[in-house]
Amino acid sequence: STVYLNGEFVPHERALISVEDRAFLFADGIYEVVRVYGGRPFDLEPHLARLSRSAGELRLPEPDGEHLAAVTRELIRRNGLDEGTVYFQITRGVHAPRAHAFPTGTAAPTVVVLTHPLSPEALAAGEQHRREGVAAITVPEQRWARCDIKSVSLLPNVLAKQQAVERGAYEALFVRDGFVIEGSSSNLFAVLDGEIVTYPACNYILNGIARQRVIRNARELGYTVREQGIPLGALDRCQELFLTSTTSEVMPIVAVDGKPVGSGAVGPVARALQAAYRDAVR
Numbered sequence: 001s002t003v004y005l006n007g008e009f010v011p012h013e014r015a016l017i018s019v020e021d022r023a024f025l026f027a028d029g030i031y032e033v034v035r036v037y038g039g040r041p042f043d044l045e046p047h048l049a050r051l052s053r054s055a056g057e058l059r060l061p062e063p064d065g066e067h068l069a070a071v072t073r074e075l076i077r078r079n080g081l082d083e084g085t086v087y088f089q090i091t092r093g094v095h096a097p098r099a100h101a102f103p104t105g106t107a108a109p110t111v112v113v114l115t116h117p118l119s120p121e122a123l124a125a126g127e128q129h130r131r132e133g134v135a136a137i138t139v140p141e142q143r144w145a146r147c148d149i150k151s152v153s154l155l156p157n158v159l160a161k162q163q164a165v166e167r168g169a170y171e172a173l174f175v176r177d178g179f180v181i182e183g184s185s186s187n188l189f190a191v192l193d194g195e196i197v198t199y200p201a202c203n204y205i206l207n208g209i210a211r212q213r214v215i216r217n218a219r220e221l222g223y224t225v226r227e228q229g230i231p232l233g234a235l236d237r238c239q240e241l242f243l244t245s246t247t248s249e250v251m252p253i254v255a256v257d258g259k260p261v262g263s264g265a266v267g268p269v270a271r272a273l274q275a276a277y278r279d280a281v282r
């Protein structure tokens with residue numbers, strides 16, 4: 001496939017990054033993941049706006065959103081992408097010798113955009129997970145206090161997700177100060193006493209683009225949405241639990257730490273929000 005690297009479209013095998021790149025040495029970079037449905041990027045604008053915000057928080061130069069949108073369309077075309085994802089990464093670029101502080105002078109950021117197709121098998125697995133619901137585990141929060149930045153520094157997320165996989169679960173849910181705040185790569189919602197509850201957008205979570213869309217859809221459907229913490233102790237009395245992300249969409253959780261959530265089956269609120277999400281995709 002074709003990859004966009006620093007202003008050029010190059011074959012995947014020639015899209016090479018220096019060993020002195022600060023993302024390799026320090027995880028000094030940011031990223032975004034956008035879903036492509038039927039050859040069209042979904043919610044590209046808010047994803048690029050968040051990329052711009054992340055860049056600002058790292059004091060990287062502001063990315064050119066219009067240029068990146070054009071690059072996205074061109075990559076989808078060149079790669080014949082129908083169902084899949086677009087991945088964006090911007091790093092502070094190459095600088096030697098290794099030193100923590102920002103390079104002085106004119107070091108240019110590294111900008112990468114690439115596409116990944118979703119195989120029919122992967123798409124079918126996603127559909128089945130959304131239909132039947134998935135299991136989750138809880139893990140202690142071990143990340144930093146700026147989870148609002150979509151940084152490529154993802155080691156705690158990687159370790160948490162691996163724990164989930166090893167325990168046969170789909171996602172690991174981080175617990176901070178007694179509240180279940182979000183997943184290792186997704187946001188978390190609960191239905192508690194008939195109301196939808198999700199952790200407030202703050203420095204402790206990534207304010208998901210899917211999360212924001214689902215909150216809007218829920219309010220349009222007449223649900224009350226409260227942005228507040230879900231206490232760990234409330235998991236055994238919530239009616240429903242689901243997560244959201246660009247790739248998972250609205251994913252029902254039917255068991256946490258081996259215990260059923262609500263009735264143990266996918267609930268009506270998750271079903272309604274899945275349908276609303278899918279309506280927007282079409």
Ligand code: PDD
Pocket residue numbers: 033157182183184185186187205206207208209210211244245246247
């Ligand atoms: N993950 N929280 C975290 C920690 C995430 O990494 C993600 C996304 C989300 C959901 O954000 P959005 O709705 O914008 O996808 C929440 C992406 C998909 C990833 O790392 O692959």
